[in-house]
Amino acid sequence: MDLATLTLFLPACFALNMAPGPNNLLSVSNATRYGYRTSCLAGIGRLLAFAGMIALASAGLAVVLQTSEWLFYGIKIVGAAYLLYLAWQLWTADPQVETATKRPEAGLLALARQEFLVAAGNPKAILIFTAFLPQFVDPSQAVTPQFALLGALFLALEWVAIASYAYMGLHMRRWFSQPRGKRVFNRCCAGLLAAAASVLLMARRT
Known part of the structure; x- marks a missing residue:
């Protein structure tokens, strides 16, 4: 995998990590x-x-790449369309609407279990690993090491997102709870996702 x-x-992935989804908002809470x-x-x-999810996606990726190059580019287009869809959702989101999150009553284990269940039940996460990550894999090289590297980078950036949203929960609670603050944050993430989708659509693979 080249530089x-x-x-x-990295910037496209980080935009996805930082998008205000249910897990990130759970970190704030x-x-x-x-x-x-x-x-x-x-x-x-x-x-x-x-x-x-990354391990499951990696297991099926080699089959997809070896079956058809057209199918690979089809996945790429679907992934870019998904990024644009996410950007549109964030741009048009109503900052007045607040999602009520049920909080566990006790313990770190209960909180970790809640994070696990929210992530595992999020179809957007599954789409990211099956339609987004494969776009950056070179089918002419070994697939598994590339996917492992991308997956590791995704998890590292996700940890940064967890820490960032937790920081917001402590120090930016008042700003983040305001409709104007939510709107600005949503639209910044939307702009990053739309830009990433545009670059991916224009990129060519040899």
Whole structure:
């Protein structure tokens, strides 16, 4: 995997990691109620769920790539369309609407389990690993090492997102709870996702 691919992957991946989905908002909620350290440690449950999804996606990726190059490019187009869909959702999201999250009553294990279940039950996460990550894999080289590297980078950036949202829960609670703050944050993430989708659509693979 070359440096140019990683240079394209990292900002696009980080935009996905930082998009305000149910797990990230859960980190904000947990930090507000239980503290920064507890919220970050609870995020391990999310990482375990994502690691399992990455392993499953990797197992089926070689078959997809060996079956048809056209199918590979089809996955690429679907992945870019999904990024645009996410961007549209964030751009048009109503900041007045707040999602009520049921909080566990006790313990780090309960919080980690909740993170795991929310991540495992999120269809968007499954789409990311089956339609987004394969776009950065070179089918002419060994697939498994490339997918392992991309997966490891995704999990590392996801940990950064967990810590960042937990920090928001502690120090930016007032700003983040305001409709204007939510709108600005949503639209910044939407712009990053739309830009990533545009670059991916224009990119060609030799």
